[in-house]
Amino acid sequence: MASLVIAEHQNGMLKDATAKTVTAAAQVSTPVHVLVAGSRCSGAADAAARLAGVEKVLVADDERYAKMLAEAMEGLIVSLAPGYDAILAPATTNGKNYLPRVAAKLDVPQVSEILKVVSPDTFERPIYAGNAIATVQAPEGKKVITVRTTAFKAAEATGSAQIENISAAADPGLSQFVGEELSKSERPELTSAKIIISGGRGMQSGDNFKLLEQLADKLRAAVGASRAAVDAGFVPNDYQVGQTGKVVAPELYIAIGISGAIQHLAGMKDSKVIVAINKDEDAPIFQIADYGLVADLFQAIPELQAELTKAGY
Amino acid sequence: MKVIVPVKRVIDFNVKVRVKTDGSGVDLANVKMSMNPFDEIAVEEAVRLKERGTATEIIAVSIGPQQAGETIRTALAIGADRGILVKADGPVEPLAVAKILKGICEAEQPGLVILGKQAIDDDSNQTGQMLAALMGWPQGTFAHKLEMKDGKADVEREIDGGLQTVEVKLPAVVTTDLRLNEPRYASLPNIMKAKKKPVAEKTPADYGVDVTPRLKVLKVVEPAKRQGGVKFKTVGELVGKLKEIGAI
Numbered sequence: 001m002a003s004l005v006i007a008e009h010q011n012g013m014l015k016d017a018t019a020k021t022v023t024a025a026a027q028v029s030t031p032v033h034v035l036v037a038g039s040r041c042s043g044a045a046d047a048a049a050r051l052a053g054v055e056k057v058l059v060a061d062d063e064r065y066a067k068m069l070a071e072a073m074e075g076l077i078v079s080l081a082p083g084y085d086a087i088l089a090p091a092t093t094n095g096k097n098y099l100p101r102v103a104a105k106l107d108v109p110q111v112s113e114i115l116k117v118v119s120p121d122t123f124e125r126p127i128y129a130g131n132a133i134a135t136v137q138a139p140e141g142k143k144v145i146t147v148r149t150t151a152f153k154a155a156e157a158t159g160s161a162q163i164e165n166i167s168a169a170a171d172p173g174l175s176q177f178v179g180e181e182l183s184k185s186e187r188p189e190l191t192s193a194k195i196i197i198s199g200g201r202g203m204q205s206g207d208n209f210k211l212l213e214q215l216a217d218k219l220r221a222a223v224g225a226s227r228a229a230v231d232a233g234f235v236p237n238d239y240q241v242g243q244t245g246k247v248v249a250p251e252l253y254i255a256i257g258i259s260g261a262i263q264h265l266a267g268m269k270d271s272k273v274i275v276a277i278n279k280d281e282d283a284p285i286f287q288i289a290d291y292g293l294v295a296d297l298f299q300a301i302p303e304l305q306a307e308l309t310k311a312g313y
Numbered sequence: 314m315k316v317i318v319p320v321k322r323v324i325d326f327n328v329k330v331r332v333k334t335d336g337s338g339v340d341l342a343n344v345k346m347s348m349n350p351f352d353e354i355a356v357e358e359a360v361r362l363k364e365r366g367t368a369t370e371i372i373a374v375s376i377g378p379q380q381a382g383e384t385i386r387t388a389l390a391i392g393a394d395r396g397i398l399v400k401a402d403g404p405v406e407p408l409a410v411a412k413i414l415k416g417i418c419e420a421e422q423p424g425l426v427i428l429g430k431q432a433i434d435d436d437s438n439q440t441g442q443m444l445a446a447l448m449g450w451p452q453g454t455f456a457h458k459l460e461m462k463d464g465k466a467d468v469e470r471e472i473d474g475g476l477q478t479v480e481v482k483l484p485a486v487v488t489t490d491l492r493l494n495e496p497r498y499a500s501l502p503n504i505m506k507a508k509k510k511p512v513a514e515k516t517p518a519d520y521g522v523d524v525t526p527r528l529k530v531l532k533v534v535e536p537a538k539r540q541g542g543v544k545f546k547t548v549g550e551l552v553g554k555l556k557e558i559g560a561i
């Protein structure tokens with residue numbers, strides 16, 4: 001049959017997480033269809049239609065999907081499910097929110113946050129905060145899967161799929177969007193940034209994170225944080241990298257003033273190159289860092305600024 | 314309003330996990346077990362609702378081996394009123410847990426079910442959402458703040474871009490994120506009192522649920538290890554290296 005990927009998008013823009021989920025879906029069942037559910041989302045639908053390997057894009061453009069609330073999404077996806085033998089969503093806070101509802105309604109055990117498709121019914125997924133990797137085989141029947149997007153390459157924008165408008169499913173009217181506070185930033189998003197600079201408790205205050213932001217702007221990097229820094233109120237929760245925050249795998253991860261608690265490492269250890277700056281030379285972060293600098297960060301950051309400026313950044 | 318708080322017994326979050334050499338799973342023999350930290354936040358939130366007069370009774374539910382009874386006692390010591398232990402040896406998958414909880418919800422008719430967003434052993438992040446779907450209830454997942462209103466609740470949720478608030482009709486399922494509250498320590502008198510609180514024992518069959526796992530775990534291995542690398546003395550050396558390898 002086919003697989004259905006639920007698109008992640010915002011303000012008419014398709015997110016990278018969708019392209020990565022398409023790559024995973026193509027390994028589970030082809031052809032791949034993408035569902036774009038949202039309000040005024042034609043831009044995202046056009047972008048999804050360009051993804052290589054996508055045969056068809058279904059668009060449910062309706063106010064009730066504007067915030068992708070789980071109750072409304074469940075009804076829509078379940079109504080489409082008979083045509084597919086696999087349903088995949090990126091393991092974003094959206095995907096994690098609505099997809100288990102779909103699995104329960106279909107009476108299918110969900111496979112969460114897959115890292116690898118071993119075969120169309122067998123997957124690798126992290127357990128115990130990434131301290132172990134389980135290979136699990138799903139039973140016969142439909143597969144319902146969330147995808148850890150950092151583990152898959154994005155499908156390229158070389159395709160041209162047909163776009164089909166579909167009507168909205170019944171709205172159960174159980175929940176309602178009230179409001180949101182989204183972090184506004186000109187910097188790249190954590191989950192798709194090539195370079196991430198993260199600060200920990202060692203930053204000592206929210207004001208000091210400005211130092212990291214200046215560095216980030218030089219390198220066109222995103223700014224992240226450890227749980228300790230978030231819990232201390234230095235930065236908002238959406239900065240958190242770790243087991244229970246965001247899982248990232250950039251080309252370069254620079255951890256500054258982060259000791260390296262296991263929960264933090266779980267969220268960034270798949271980065272290509274890891275740099276740690278910490279004044280405690282026994283900090284566990286050094287055990288996984290490719291390059292370390294034992295230094296007081298309040299000295300090291302200005303020096304880093306100066307060196308980068310000297311090097312033309 | 315009754316509140317049900319499902320709690321899971323998991324490996325203590327401070328314990329370093331060891332993968333068994335035969336690849337069959339994680340070594341749980343003689344390892345310290347505790348309540349899933351997210352569930353502890355759920356118990357605390359329920360107790361606060363009771364202290365504010367919103368909740369009238371808190372029922373802690375655990376599905377697991379006989380020892381999961383200790384996890385229920387922990388919840389009772391924090392302030393839950395009674396417990397239900399559904400005895401099941403071996404792993405029980407989120408969907409089976411959700412089906413058992415559905416049976417309990419039908420019997421108890423709670424106004425709210427509050428539980429951790431994920432368990433720190435299998436990291437599935439499914440049970441609350443599945444229960445909500447099976448009951449036809451709304452959900453407020455990854456809760457950062459919970460405000461009860463008349464017949465409704467406002468749940469402020471931690472989402473990828475920041476925070477989102479949804480209003481859900483009750484009854485509803487709420488799953489907790491880290492910053493919803495800081496759980497209290499149970500006092501010694503409360504630990505003593507908890508021993509006298511009632512805990513009913515049930516089996517999955519009482520709710521007509523087959524808990525045989527449907528996902529087959531073929532093997533469990535340690536992740537690829539990273540090696541610590543070079544330590545530099547100066548920022549100049551570090552930047553030089555990063556340029557050399559093309560990382561910046």
